[in-house]
Every structure is written in structure tokens, then in C-alpha cells.
Amino acid sequence: MGVFERNIILSAFMETVKLLSLLTIPMISLIIGYEIKFKRENLKVAILTVLLRNLLLVLLGLIINNFIFMKISHLDRLFQVALMTMFILPPPFIIPLYMKDDDNENKWFVSNVLAINTVSAIVLYVFIVSAYIRV
Structure with missing residues (x-):
């Protein structure tokens, strides 16, 4: 078990980063795709x-x-x-x-x-x- 998994705050932070990263790529793709005409x-x-x-x-x-x-x-x-x-x-x-x-x-x-x-x-x-x- 790593340092991030042992600490509840760090573990919650890592889960938040994972969730945000899953949303970031589609949002960037939408913004880029909107500009391409x-x-x-x-x-x-x-x-x-x-x-x-x-x-x-x-x-x-x-x-x-x-x-x-x-x-x-x-x-x-x-x-x-x-x-x-x-x-x-x-x-x-x-x-x-x-x-x-x-x-x-x-x-x-x-x-x-x-x-x-x-x-x-x-x-x-x-x-x-x-x-x-x-x-």
C-alpha cells in the first residue's frame, strides 16, 4: 500500500484527480472540435x-x-x-x-x-x- 492509499485525504485527492482527468480530455476535444471549420x-x-x-x-x-x-x-x-x-x-x-x-x-x-x-x-x-x- 502506497502513501496515497493510506491517508484518507490523499486518497480522496487522487480519486478527484482521476475523475477530473476523465472529464478533461472530452472537454478539450469538444473545444478543439468546435473551432475546426x-x-x-x-x-x-x-x-x-x-x-x-x-x-x-x-x-x-x-x-x-x-x-x-x-x-x-x-x-x-x-x-x-x-x-x-x-x-x-x-x-x-x-x-x-x-x-x-x-x-x-x-x-x-x-x-x-x-x-x-x-x-x-x-x-x-x-x-x-x-x-x-x-x-
Whole structure:
């Protein structure tokens, strides 16, 4: 039995934290999802932005994996997958919340880029895992 389980106050505190953590993730998801508004306007520019961003970050990740992780550090493949995963993740979803309220055109663009980048990150992750993980 740990220290937190023996003390009734600490045990109650830990249970409260557990309950709040169960509620926090859905609330954050609702707030983020509310801000994402997918529009067909400027879709071509948003797709090109995502493609260029992913291309540059995947190339940078491959360079770091091949020259630093493999040749210099001799790190395991798990670190290589972790680096590539970090590089393909979409930008923070909080960005539209920090933009000016009257800047709707840029808000739509950022929301489109975030939505497209989220889908592309899932697809890229499947390819990265299949390329780096050997059975």
C-alpha cells in the first residue's frame, strides 16, 4: 500500500484527480472540435501547404534518423519511429483560438490546414510504422 492509499485525504485527492482527468480530455476535444471549420474555399492552397510541410518534415526526419540516430548514436528503431511520429504530428489545434476574432479568412485557412493535416498524419503514421517496424 502506497502513501496515497493510506491517508484518507490523499486518497480522496487522487480519486478527484482521476475523475477530473476523465472529464478533461472530452472537454478539450469538444473545444478543439468546435473551432475546426472545414471549408472548400482555398482548399487547394491548404492541401499544398500540408503537402509541403509534411514533405519538408519527413525529409528532415529521415536526415536526422540516418545521420544522427543510426550512424552517430546507434539508437534503436523505436527512437526513429518516435522522431518521425513527432515530425508528422499536426500543428497545435489551439492556434485558431489565438487569432483575432475578425480575421475570419485566416481562421478558415488555419482550420482547413489543421483538419487536412490531422488526416494526413494518420495516413503517414501507418506508412512510417510499416516501414520502420520489422516483424
